[in-house]
Amino acid sequence: MADRHGRTFPYLRLSLTEACNFRCGYCLPDGWRAEGGAGFLTLEEIRRLVGAFAAAGMWKIRLTGGEPTLRRDLTDIIATVAATPGVRRVAMTTNGALLARHLPRWQAAGLTALNVSIDSLDAGRFRRITGHDRHGELLEGIERALAAGLESLKLNAVLLRGLNDDELPAWLDYVRTRALSVRFIELMRTGDNGDCFDRHHLRIDLWEEQLREAGWTLRPRVPGAGPAREYAHPEYAGTIGLIAPYGRDFCAGCNRLRVTARGELRLCLFGEFGVSLRPLLQADDQREALIGRVQELLAGKAASHALHAGRTGLTPHLASIGG
Template identity: 70%
Template sequence: MTAAVSTGPLLADGFGRRFPYLRLSLTEACNFSCSYCLPDGYQADGRPRFLEVDEIGRLVRAFATLGMHKIRLTGGEPSLRRDLDQIIERVAGTPGIRKVAITTNGTLLPRRLPGWHRAGLTALNVSMDSLRRERFHAITGHDRLPEILEGLELAQAIGLPSVKLNAVLLRGLNDDELPAWMEFLRERPLSVRFIELMRTGDNADYFQRHHLSASTVVEQLLAAGWRLRPRAADAGPAREYTHPAHRGSIGVIAPYSQDFCQGCNRLRVTARGDLRLCLFGEFGVPLRPLLQHDDDRDALLARITTQLGLKAAGHGLHQGRTGLTPNLASIGG
């Protein structure tokens, strides 16, 4: 069967939320050892390999048929995939897909970003938890900030339409850097997202020591004259703030805010091919068996659409329920 590409999002749950946005993990492996995620580094478990290019192609075609038009490639660290250029090209060439984004730690940007851009990449998110080199090293376990800054300059030079930075907000480690970030954004047309530290399956003690409510950043932004910008339909979870004296913007991702899940517009697929209805959900839905042949497309579409009826109204973080997520590298945040 050859299904026509949808002109609008057909995926909707029982709460009226629609889903034009898929976060697709390409690998669980990561070459960083961030203190809030993989403090001991990535440990391979020897289980089956991650999704291959043809499987990814069938998966993305199915979601595009159901109205999705934005795909974000995540990890782990997706740049560890040697076939990443080929994956981006396959995703970008899928009818109906208009935005192809990647979230990366940025260390390979100087070498690989031009190839990704030629393959069809339209948006870049780079994890950068501090503007201070020694702090960046302490948080990530790697002294790689210069390469990342070089990569950001390259991204602007080649005209990538969207460039954003992600900084996990950590009490006592980087929570005093907002003024420096504001100055950084004065002449740079970038967006920085402050992400509230989330409790996962294996970071309970760290969370207690370093969690800081994202509301503290919002209060400082408003006091400094920054104002909330309207949210696009296919935007991520950040609430974005702008200032007339700054070319860049600042986003705040606050998963513990009361209404955080009301605007959910994204689904996730793990690197092993499981559909996750929520980052902190209690179960995964195996899609990989239906990604082996084009003939399985109808069954794949049916499995995706029927599962949305099981999507909950919100996560259980407030009750300490972290679901299947042992760390964010396992599914890409």
């Protein structure tokens, strides 16, 4: 799959649910509330969707939410995706609340890569940001994931001015002996978080300068990688990634498409429209039509998002599509 800008797309981010059990101030400060409309994609619909995308060349599938671990059939979903011909990496992004309890079964089902959201190494700050006092459980789950031997383990932290923007030294100590990647994500404006964005947005360039001054060097981007600029240091087991959505040429390396939990294709996280693929997920004989429809829509993919102009598109909050 390719667009008219010369970008290819081996990577699908598939949301399994819009629900989340955290109340992060930059995303769902009042918690998730169910809305009416069609239900979330069924296991059979997910099987057909992933099968079609894999047949068209996509080999990396990331399961997102909301919080994907709230799906009771998550283990079956992982197994279905992992068994799809052509899929080489099955990844998941989670808040980690259930990680310590369920990781072995997810890994046995075929999970190969994991991203865990943890916005602070300080328990009090974590509680203030997320609305939950589960910091200890989360750290325990991360240690178990380290020991589990996954192909990839990454931690995600949203950089928030006045809340966690002084924690770089603590994170560097954390990755000194842990072979994982910590990625700092610049806060993005969405339809619902304008006030939070104005209070807490901070450009990530400052941290990049600090890393370079401390001897960290930029690593080459590997196939199928996300948008992070990854830095390494010979004295550290882990790496540091920086995701700067407001940075120059951020969209030039775009390599992923998104499908919402209700089956809507989004060409961009901050796109102005979505197209439902669900009518083409009701029978196995619709695969070619589904692939053709996606390729047709890709021809209209924009070169860049419009965040710089203050346009956040359809995304009310990141839980609605999984970031």
